[in-house]
Amino acid sequence: MSGIRAKQKEKTRRLLIEAAMNQLSAEHGYASLSLREVAREAGIAPTSFYRHFQNMEELGLSLVDEGGLALRQLLRQSRLQIARGGSIIRSSVTTFMAFVANQTPLFRLLLQEKSGNSRAFRLAVQREVDHFTAELVDYLVAEQQYSRELAELQADAIVRIVFSAGADAIDADNPERERLTEHTIAQVRMVARGADATRQLGKTIK
Amino acid sequence: MSGIRAKQKEKTRRLLIEAAMNQLSAEHGYASLSLREVAREAGIAPTSFYRHFQNMEELGLSLVDEGGLALRQLLRQSRLQIARGGSIIRSSVTTFMAFVANQTPLFRLLLQEKSGNSRAFRLAVQREVDHFTAELVDYLVAEQQYSRELAELQADAIVRIVFSAGADAIDADNPERERLTEHTIAQVRMVARGADATRQLGKTIK
DNA sequence: ACATTGAGCGTACACGTGTTAGCTAAAATA
DNA sequence: TATTTTAGCTAACACGTGTACGCTCAATGT
Missing domain, CATH: 1.10.10.60 (Homeodomain-like)
Known part of the structure; x- marks a missing residue:
């Protein structure tokens, strides 16, 4: 053996x-x-x-796994950067955009199959994205004391924005991608402010 | 003749x-x-x-046109509903989700080709989405007195969230889709609140 | 040492594909 | 009315595809 x-x-x-x-x-x-x-x-x-x-589909699912794994590892790496100071938002978005730039075909596969035709594929990709969202929710609840419900709303919105921007980044050249990154960071901050305002709103009513 | x-x-x-x-x-x-x-x-x-x-590609581009047109018409219809009272956000999101439900294959095509492999396709789809965003920007500037810059940031975020949610709605059954719709409405409102907070922020500093 | 397993190969088949060439007949034009 | 145009047809082509079958031969198990 x-x-x-x-x-x-x-x-x-x-x-x-x-x-x-x-x-x-x-x-x-x-x-x-x-x-x-x-x-x-x-x-x-x-x-x-x-x-x-057995199939090409089985190969495809392996590719999705591969892509999801790579993305998660990268984001874990990004969280380390946060630990030793710096904006969480900036660091995460920047890391994400770097992934898109370096692993373009893999990321494109994820996007394609996310709204693709095979249900199995869509579920596989969604699993990866959900994993990502869940980690963000945990962070918001633990570090920012959000209610689970509001944290989920916020995290989901952020993930949607960032992934969508990532899709646009595929075609972009370097300066354009940088502009897009700043744009996205501003949007995420806007969402954070909105979540905070929503939280205050709830408190005032009560 | x-x-x-x-x-x-x-x-x-x-x-x-x-x-x-x-x-x-x-x-x-x-x-x-x-x-x-x-x-x-x-x-x-x-x-x-x-x-x-001439090509299958030419047929495909026609399909994209078809889809974009249908979507825009539907949203124009939705804006009429707004005119005679009711929440802009709710009405728009609901209309959008209805489109996804009724024209699933067409919407799926739009999503697919948005992050597809042919640059020509991607540009065609992006043009449709941009058109949609631009109308929202105009609304925010005209009716809500946002600065163009902030309106663009906000509109872009909203469009990203809604389209992404629309993608998820494809697989959903009716109750799940309703839940998703409410979820999305809450997120869009959160973004609106965030934009407002950001605007106040700018005013205070000045 | 011997038997078994299994990764990889070559051959072969049936099938669906995009595309060319040339015909027919109806509509448009003069 | 005579001529030209053209949407649609049939036949045919070369080609790439997925997959079944049976073989080899080195790594394993006994």
Whole structure:
């Protein structure tokens, strides 16, 4: 059980995933991804594909996992920056935009499949986004003493804005992306102010 | 020049567009839309397709136009409801959600291609969304006396939130969609409050 | 040492695709 | 009325696709 066999299998599995990611970057999206081309780029015979995935859909779900994982790791990294001082909002948005810039095809896949045609895909992506939102909610409740309900409203709004801006950032060049980032930061701050105002409103009534 | 010929051509052109829309609703997205299947559903020979469109892409752009137009008309209708009393926010969001529910495949196409792979498509969709945002900005400036800058920030945030919620509404059943609608209305109001707070902030400083 | 497993390969098949070329017949034009 | 235009057709093409089948041969298990 030295695993030299399993190692090799995992290796070509990665080759397949990376091949698929490369092809995504090019021109066509996941929907027009071909088993044969992926296999060709991975350097294996078309039929060998089935040793690793049952479908192209299964490959796709792996890609979504991959993307979600990468994004979460990045955001965890961003939270470390917050710990040692600096604006939470600025740091998070900046990190997010950097992810979009560096992992464009992966992020595009997430966006595409978020409103794509396969329900399985949509659920998978939504799971990733929900995970992200939940962490933000926890932060708002723990650090800013928001009620769970208001925190959820706020976090959801923020995530929607940031992801949507991220989508626009895909096409943007560097200066434009910077402008977009500042724009987004201002919007998130606006939402925060709105949430605060809403909270005060509730208190006054009571 | 009675136009009986042009009439017929326009008619089968519409048949093609509607066929394409039907196929979108089914299961596969625009990317996996086939000329032959579309032609078959429209009841013409595959080769006759070229009498109406040069590419599938050209058909796709027509679909985007179609969707954008439908959405804008609906929102114009919604603004009439506002004129004869009632909350602007509630009325707009409700109308929007109704559109998503009734024209699901069309709205899905818009979302898909917004973050799709063809730049031409993305630009076309973005144009529609921008149009929508611009009208909201005008409203905020004219009716609520916001500065152009703040109005743009606010309108953009609102549009992002609403479109994103619309995407989620696609999968939702009726009660869930209603919940989502209320949720979105609350978020938009929160943003409005935030914008107002931001405006007050600016006045105080000056 | 021997038997079993399994990743990867080559061949082959049936099928759907986009697109070209040339025809027909009805509408438009002169 | 005679001529031109053109929407739609059929036939045919070359090609890429997903997948079934059976083989090899090195890594594993006994």
